[in-house]
Amino acid sequence: MMTRRQKIIKLLEERDYSVSELALMLEMRGRGTKKIILEDLKVISNIVKREGKVLLIQPAQCRKCGFVFKAEIKAPGKCPKCRSEWIEEPRFKIELR
Ligand SMILES: [Zn+2]
Structure with a gap:
């Protein structure tokens, strides 16, 4: 029986996922x-x-104006540039260094 974290690691070693997809x-x-x-x-x-x-992070991006957020493990809120909440979530993936 794998723990939740072990399952996440296994998934992210296969391809990238957003938090919603996970x-x-x-x-x-x-x-x-x-x-x-x-x-x-x-x-x-x-x-x-x-x-x-x-753990690679593809940063969140505003789908309205294209603003790219910092690459961090965080759920993006509003776009600081245009205030839009239409945000593409960050994506995560595990790779060998
Ligand atoms: Zn924006």
């Missing part, structure tokens, strides 16, 4: 789901480092 894959729903997964990703970022791997 929630679907893990059949998690409801309030707080994204927060739990974001916390997992922070821990996973450290776990994989010890194995010589790296």
